[in-house]
Amino acid sequence: MNKHLLSIHDVTAEDVVRILDTAESFREVGTRVIKKVPALRGRTVVNLFYESSTRTRISFELAAKRLSADVINFSTSGSSVAKGESLKDTALTLQAMGADAIVIRHASSGAPLTLTKWVRGSVLNAGDGTHEHPTQALLDLYTMRERLGRLEGLRVAIVGDVLHSRVARSLSFALVKMGAEVTLVGPPTLIPPDAPAWGVQVSYDVGAVLPKLDVCYMLRVQRERQRQQYFPSVREYARLFGLTRERVGMLPEGSLIMHPGPMNRGVEIDSDVADLPQSVIEDQVTNGIAIRMALLYLLLGGSGAEAGEAA
Amino acid sequence: MAGARLLDEAEVRRATTRIAHEILERNKGAEGVVLVGIAARGDDLARRLASEIARIEGATPPVGVLDITFYRDDIGMRAEAPEVHETRVDFDINGKTVVLVDDVLFTGRTIRAALDALVDFGRPTAIQLAVLVDRGHRELPIRADFVGKNLPTRRDEQVRVAVKELDGEDAVYVEEPRGAAGGGSER
Amino acid sequence: MSRRILLKGARIVDPAAGRDEVGDVLVQDGTIGAGDRAAGATVLDCDGLVLAPGLVDLHTHLRQPGREDEETVETGCRAAAVGGFTAVSPMANTDPVADNAAVIHEVRDLGERAGLCDVFPVGAITRGLEGAEMAELGEMVEAGVRIFSDDGRSVPEARVLRNALTYARAFEGVIVAEHCEDASLVEGGQMHEGFHSYSLGLAGRPREAEEIVVARDLAVARLTGGRLHLCHLSSAGSVEMVRRAKAEGLRVTAEVTPHHLSFTDEDLRSYDTNFKVNPPLRAAEDRDALHAGLADGTIDVVATDHAPHAVEEKEAEFDQAPPGTIGLETALAAVLTHLVAPGRIRLARAVEALSTAPARILGAADHGGPIEPGRPANLVAFDPEAEWVVEAPFASKSRNSAFLGRTLRGRVVHTLYRGEPVVADGKAQR
Numbered sequence: 024m025n026k027h028l029l030s031i032h033d034v035t036a037e038d039v040v041r042i043l044d045t046a047e048s049f050r051e052v053g054t055r056v057i058k059k060v061p062a063l064r065g066r067t068v069v070n071l072f073y074e075s076s077t078r079t080r081i082s083f084e085l086a087a088k089r090l091s092a093d094v095i096n097f098s099t100s101g102s103s104v105a106k107g108e109s110l111k112d113t114a115l116t117l118q119a120m121g122a123d124a125i126v127i128r129h130a131s132s133g134a135p136l137t138l139t140k141w142v143r144g145s146v147l148n149a150g151d152g153t154h155e156h157p158t159q160a161l162l163d164l165y166t167m168r169e170r171l172g173r174l175e176g177l178r179v180a181i182v183g184d185v186l187h188s189r190v191a192r193s194l195s196f197a198l199v200k201m202g203a204e205v206t207l208v209g210p211p212t213l214i215p216p217d218a219p220a221w222g223v224q225v226s227y228d229v230g231a232v233l234p235k236l237d238v239c240y241m242l243r244v245q246r247e248r249q250r251q252q253y254f255p256s257v258r259e260y261a262r263l264f265g266l267t268r269e270r271v272g273m274l275p276e277g278s279l280i281m282h283p284g285p286m287n288r289g290v291e292i293d294s295d296v297a298d299l300p301q302s303v304i305e306d307q308v309t310n311g312i313a314i315r316m317a318l319l320y321l322l323l324g325g326s327g328a329e330a331g332e333a334a
Numbered sequence: 335m336a337g338a339r340l341l342d343e344a345e346v347r348r349a350t351t352r353i354a355h356e357i358l359e360r361n362k363g364a365e366g367v368v369l370v371g372i373a374a375r376g377d378d379l380a381r382r383l384a385s386e387i388a389r390i391e392g393a394t395p396p397v398g399v400l401d402i403t404f405y406r407d408d409i410g411m412r413a414e415a416p417e418v419h420e421t422r423v424d425f426d427i428n429g430k431t432v433v434l435v436d437d438v439l440f441t442g443r444t445i446r447a448a449l450d451a452l453v454d455f456g457r458p459t460a461i462q463l464a465v466l467v468d469r470g471h472r473e474l475p476i477r478a479d480f481v482g483k484n485l486p487t488r489r490d491e492q493v494r495v496a497v498k499e500l501d502g503e504d505a506v507y508v509e510e511p512r513g514a515a516g517g518g519s520e521r
Numbered sequence: 522m523s524r525r526i527l528l529k530g531a532r533i534v535d536p537a538a539g540r541d542e543v544g545d546v547l548v549q550d551g552t553i554g555a556g557d558r559a560a561g562a563t564v565l566d567c568d569g570l571v572l573a574p575g576l577v578d579l580h581t582h583l584r585q586p587g588r589e590d591e592e593t594v595e596t597g598c599r600a601a602a603v604g605g606f607t608a609v610s611p612m613a614n615t616d617p618v619a620d621n622a623a624v625i626h627e628v629r630d631l632g633e634r635a636g637l638c639d640v641f642p643v644g645a646i647t648r649g650l651e652g653a654e655m656a657e658l659g660e661m662v663e664a665g666v667r668i669f670s671d672d673g674r675s676v677p678e679a680r681v682l683r684n685a686l687t688y689a690r691a692f693e694g695v696i697v698a699e700h701c702e703d704a705s706l707v708e709g710g711q712m713h714e715g716f717h718s719y720s721l722g723l724a725g726r727p728r729e730a731e732e733i734v735v736a737r738d739l740a741v742a743r744l745t746g747g748r749l750h751l752c753h754l755s756s757a758g759s760v761e762m763v764r765r766a767k768a769e770g771l772r773v774t775a776e777v778t779p780h781h782l783s784f785t786d787e788d789l790r791s792y793d794t795n796f797k798v799n800p801p802l803r804a805a806e807d808r809d810a811l812h813a814g815l816a817d818g819t820i821d822v823v824a825t826d827h828a829p830h831a832v833e834e835k836e837a838e839f840d841q842a843p844p845g846t847i848g849l850e851t852a853l854a855a856v857l858t859h860l861v862a863p864g865r866i867r868l869a870r871a872v873e874a875l876s877t878a879p880a881r882i883l884g885a886a887d888h889g890g891p892i893e894p895g896r897p898a899n900l901v902a903f904d905p906e907a908e909w910v911v912e913a914p915f916a917s918k919s920r921n922s923a924f925l926g927r928t929l930r931g932r933v934v935h936t937l938y939r940g941e942p943v944v945a946d947g948k949a950q951r
Binding site: 024044045047048051052055056057059060061062063066090320321322323324325326 | 403418420
Binding site: 133137186215 | 791833837839840841
């Protein structure tokens with residue numbers, strides 16, 4: 024495996040299988056009374072979160088701690104990061120602290136790649152701008168494989184604001200890599216025109232797509248986008264693309280409803296839909312810790328002597 | 335498989351049967367005894383021992399499998415992170431006598447890791463160690479309670495145990511060192 | 522300076538005289554001398570070198586006044602000289618803006634004091650570059666300005682551009698240069714809008730943002746009969762429109778930068794901020810159209826758009842970094858490497874695009890050739906085969922070069938400014 028995980032393109036299909044299999048073992052660790060193994064004892068993992076995200080940060084923090092690593096949290100409020108210290112200076116400080124791995128979430132696309140220029144440890148992208156969120160995609164693949172038994176040939180629709188979604192990009196790339204069929208659904212203003220070059224289909228009619236799905240993956244749609252006039256109103260968006268009770272009825276038996284969170288209940292997904300048994304949104308959270316443990320283990324468990332340098 | 339075969343199927347069977355008797359003798363029966371095999375191959379042997387014990391005593395002890403990868407002392411030293419296998423210990427080990435089962439006892443580091451792992455699962459009354467082959471060259475103060483066969487070897491030789499479930503046959507082979515990088519699972 | 526220098530055995534490429542042949546050139550008292558007075562002159566062996574009129578850059582940013590941390594007139598002129606330029610036109614987007622004679626005089630004086638090349642400051646079209654009211658063009662013309670530009674942005678309203686183009690007709694040889702970009706289409710954009718911007722998660726600037734304003738400006742040029750110059754063209758559509766406008770007889774000229782000739786949007790996959798420029802590096806088909814446009818004369822000149830930026834500003838996250846690359850020191854080499862060496866344009870055309878044509882557009886009579894007795898000795902001698910790796914530090918104060926780490930073919934050896942060797946053996950002499 025590569026030294027860093029910045030994008031789904033950094034892992035091969037074989038790597039993905041290895042990651043998912045390794046996560047299986049780490050899920051078992053989560054069922055023990057003592058949910059801890061000494062695998063990364065003495066290593067230092069830094070959470071560098073420029074965007075506040077309690078959910079993902081806690082997931083990474085738990086993952087690192089269950090591997091017995093030491094965890095340092097740098098978040099935007101109340102630290103020099105907020106006072107305008109440059110990314111480079113923060114990186115050099117972390118480097119001086121001997122960080123073995125840095126998990127970074129940042130509002131600027133490409134920031135994790137830039138970070139690799141200044142640090143010797145492994146860099147894990149926890150979400151950069153509108154570019155990628157590879158760990159989310161991997162945990163979603165894990166959930167799909169676990170519930171449906173396979174990835175190849177799965178029919179998955181990703182519905183919503185694809186244009187601004189790093190989750191949509193990583194997940195599309197990952198699913199295509201594993202042989203699934205992906206359809207992006209949303210208003211034309213929110214789907215990149217060049218998306219078919221990613222190996223996916225595009226549709227503007229959610230009703231036409233739903234009956235032929237194994238997984239319906241809903242993206243968060245920010246109200247901000249209506250202000251920017253990507254669609255005329257939230258009401259119309261919900262009416263044309265929202266996952267309502269009626270639309271859920273169009274899904275085939277046994278299909279999954281997924282959402283990366285946090286949800287905008289009433290916009291892209293109705294409240295009572297999110298709580299249905301087909302919805303595996305809760306599982307996605309549990310599996311997140313196992314996947315992140317697997318990634319930290321695989322990235323830091325080797326000396327990296329033969330692995331190619333990413334930067 | 336290349337190399338000299340030191341134990342054939344019959345000898346492996348006899349050794350397994352003898353170990354099962356010794357476990358029962360030492361623990362005065364199967365009451366409170368659980369078997370935990372160390373992945374991989376240790377757990378196939380553990381299951382064999384369990385059925386032997388069942389045949390002799392009439393009761394089958396619980397069998398679990400333990401992957402000790404996360405407890406190894408050499409994580410971060412090889413190029414890639416070591417491969418992980420399944421762990422399943424579905425029963426409570428508190429107050430039990432755990433018999434750890436492994437195929438080959440070599441440096442003792444695997445067993446050291448297994449002890450650390452077990453301790454995270456609970457507090458057994460006692461931990462005993464059963465191995466099919468003891469090939470010497472200990473690097474830690476670890477010894478086996480039940481040994482199928484003592485096999486003196488050179489440090490650089492490879493000892494390979496084959497089990498029907500994974501390799502299609504039951505046998506023990508010794509192989510000459512092959513090139514510089516010894517990959518194998520010898521520990 | 523009463524220096525006599527004989528440049529011996531050079532391949533003299535002089536488009537203004539239609540000349541491409543091996544020969545000697547004598548320089549004395551700042552001018553080209555007659556060949557028979559060579560005795561006693563210092564001989565510079567130019568065997569294997571090309572001798573051309575000094576290069577002229579119509580579009581450069583010297584940052585002074587206002588951002589002397591990034592570049593000064595002096596360091597910028599030194600960079601120019603190292604790159605073989607003997608004249609530069611610094612843009613008006615300084616602080617304060619060059620929208621009045623006082624700033625123009627200051628910049629010109631700084632250039633004279635540096636004594637490395639001629640500085641022909643560009644004046645702003647509108648006051649403060651705000652795009653609303655015309656600046657005092659006449660006063661600036663009296664101060665020597667021949668090019669007006671609000672470069673950095675387009676003139677927002679056609680009416681204002683129309684007035685400026687019409688008003689400028691009163692002044693002989695004056696042109697209005699436009700940076701063509703529709704602000705509403707490029708809001709938040711970081712790179713060319715296309716497959717790569719969607720994959721990299723960076724907001725894009727579509728080529729239509731440039732083409733819309735090019736179309737508008739050409740229409741205004743037609744309406745006014747004024748002289749329009751289009752800065753740093755980047756898209757195939759723009760080139761085609763200029764081709765048709767010229768065929769129609771409109772008085773329009775156009776430029777392209779060395780980096781747009783050398784790179785495409787695919788180069789941004791590394792998120793390297795030195796590739797973040799405005800207008801953005803576009804797709805391969807755009808780059809090819811720029812090559813073809815330069816070859817057939819649709820694009821008249823190569824101009825660097827040399828844009829120095831402070832190191833810490835360029836080392837920031839991609840979307841925070843300011844756009845721009847320096848280019849004075851690599852311009853000639855980039856054109857030789859990516860156009861002349863692969864046979865896309867001839868050497869004479871390259872020299873014309875870098876020297877003769879910009880000198881003519883600028884009205885800088887002392888530059889661009891022909892290389893004949895009595896004319897000022899503004900010359901550059903370069904080795905067209907020498908390979909070198911572009912690395913910091915540069916003569917420029919800044920180091921944000923898109924060419925960093927690349928190997929280029931073609932290196933300036935001597936630059937003579939009014940007869941003085943300001944660059945000798947590749948090194949600045951002052």
